[in-house]
Amino acid sequence: MNSSIRFKLSFMMFLEFFIWGAWFVTLGTFLSTNLSATGSQTASVFSTQSWGAIIAPFIIGLIADRYFNAEKILGVLHLIGAFLMYQMYNATDISMFYPYVLAYMILYMPTLALVNSVSFNQMNDPEKDFSSIRIWGTLGWIAAGLLISFYFHWDAQASAEVGLLKNTFAMAGIASLALGLFSFILPKTPPKVSKEEAVSIGGLLGFDALKLLKDKNFLLFFVSSVLICIPLAFYYQNANLFLSSIGMENATGKMTIGQASEVLFLLFLPLFFKRFGFKKTILVGMLAWAVRYMLFAYGNAGDLSIMLILGIALHGICYDFFFVSGQIYTNSMAGEKYKSAAQGLITLATYGVGMLIGFEVAGFITDNYKLVDGSTNWQMVWTVPAGIAFAVFLLFALSFSDKKITKSNIND
Template sequence: MNSIIKTKLSFMMFLEFFIWGAWFVTLGTFLSQNLKANDFEIANVFSTQSLGAIIAPFIVGMIADRFFNAEKVLAILHLLGAFLLYQMYQASDIGGFYPYVLTYMILYMPTLALASSISFRQLKNPEKEFSAIRIWGTIGWIVAGLSISYLFKWDASAEEGALKNTFLMATIASAVLGLFSFILPSTPPIKAESGEKPSFSSIIGLDAIKLLKDRNFFIFFISSVLICIPLAFYYQNANLFLTEIGLENPTGKMTIGQISEVLFLLLLPVFFSRFGFKKTILVGMLAWAVRYLLFAYGDAGELTFMLITGIALHGICYDFFFVSGQIYTDSKAGEKYKSAAQGLITLATYGVGQLIGFWVASLIGDKYKSLKDTDLAAFWQQTWVVPAGIAFVVMIIFFIFFKDEKVKTEE
């Protein structure tokens, strides 16, 4: 690959995930401590991510695959996103905050699929090359977390409302990526290039749904939905959990998960090639169950190592399931529908699965809330045991019903 193109794609990925990591990791703590939101309100805010992801396949399939260059769509979405993030920075209560975060997530979630699609269109062998690009997204997330805890000290600041500055940091990064996207490699609609007249189903992005006729892809799709139920517990509760039990610099320590993600992204091509797609996914699912059990029984004292180990398992949890899933989806999609297919898997994971997951997490939080004032450790133990059990059940379902297959990639 041309080194200039590789550098551009890497910087795109860095900013794409820096923006998300700059405010989303501390969102639960911000909502609870700064805006005094209750469990129901917090779940509603987190659910905006899922609503955005559900809409994403239609935006990507209808616009990026059919009418406009993907890099130009990416640019416009991030420039609009910068404006909305600034409004979130200025919001003083949950009522003023919610409309902006909802609109922002509807615009941001499609950019995840667009960034992947732009990258895949430049790669000859995604199985071997994509990890080297995607790793910069992880580095961006790490830099955001370390900045919050160690550079600006916003999550440990005595200054009232300091966490709101995370939105200002994300605003600047989103504006930069929006402008930078205009000079990304040209990624025009494939059907426009071929001169083929799009059908109604292709215009609204339904082509990728045809992939569900493949039995294995259907099992993968359903498993993706189900495994994201426990994932939602992590997004909604992890930073607040670590803060409440007294772990020092929780946001900075959570970047250990992204550091491990870098390591396992480097190992993923080897593991993927040697053991195949099915075993790779199963290891990722098992890691989810184990990490939640470590959270359930660890503490910020003598058992801190259990919390750190649970955080460090993020590399296996994320890479072995989500990055492998992107590669698998790309191999199944066919040349014409890569953007729509990535949008479809975004719908399954960040959309339907996490929408259910945020609802379940708030339900569990409400069920055990009486424990929170009397026995904080017991409250969090009950909260984490539930997603551990769900992840284990999903792993068994995938093991039984998914038939192993070789993922085809170009040599």
């Protein structure tokens, strides 16, 4: 890969995740402070990510893979996204905001697959080259958080109270406009499927891999993946609001510690996976979710702030040891015939169904523990997902058999 193409792909990844990190991390705080949203209303807004994940395969499979170059679809989606970000910036109540965020997430979620498609199309050895490109996405997310907290100070309590958090949508919109225009000079990525080739809805959603569920261990992993996304949703929906409301300074910037740890533990994952196997690796990931939420439940922004920082830093273990190792396991179980379908099925189960349920549960729990003075009993809000994560940990520990991975029972 020549240096020009490497730069273009790296900059594409940087902007792709800079856009997401620029507004999604502080979304819960914005909804509460700017739009006075309830827990249930906040859950509905966050659930748009899940609807986007469910609808994304149709956009990719029915349009991008068949009729247009991936980089051109990427450009158009981000240009429309810039307009929608501007509308979200101007929204003054939740009823005005929701239609725009729903439309935006339906258009944004497919771009996650499109940037991968553009990247892979330029690589002779994706296993070697992709990580060095993808890491720029994580750096983009980190850069957005650092700008919000340490340069613009939009998440400071005084700034949030006067409504400055809405500027995150303006920043994301400008970046979306930039990526939309930049996409048209990205390397050409023509359609991979002919217009005449038959396509099934089940194939787009990964249903062709349902026969993997005949294996008891994979079925248990599949169910656990859905269930563990319930506590995951609590983090996305409540973490920034929680940290800001209890007085942590520069909360958004400090939350980027989670992305930094994600990069670090991603380097250790292959070694851990090889030495201890899939079951122990994924159990560590599950247990980390329970531990981080108990740290949130009993930490504070004063003398116990280190507990909150540790809880944030555990994100690398929580995400990499469960989700990334789960992708490796799925790939090993599926074989060549069902590899893509299996990954699609797990994505639908986690970011689609699992987090859709999770956001609703998180909204209900948050509303249920509102106090009469309008504050929130955060200790209970975090104890609930900690309990859920620990229950999934026990279910998996007691039921999953860490036998040698075979495909013979699946591909019959």
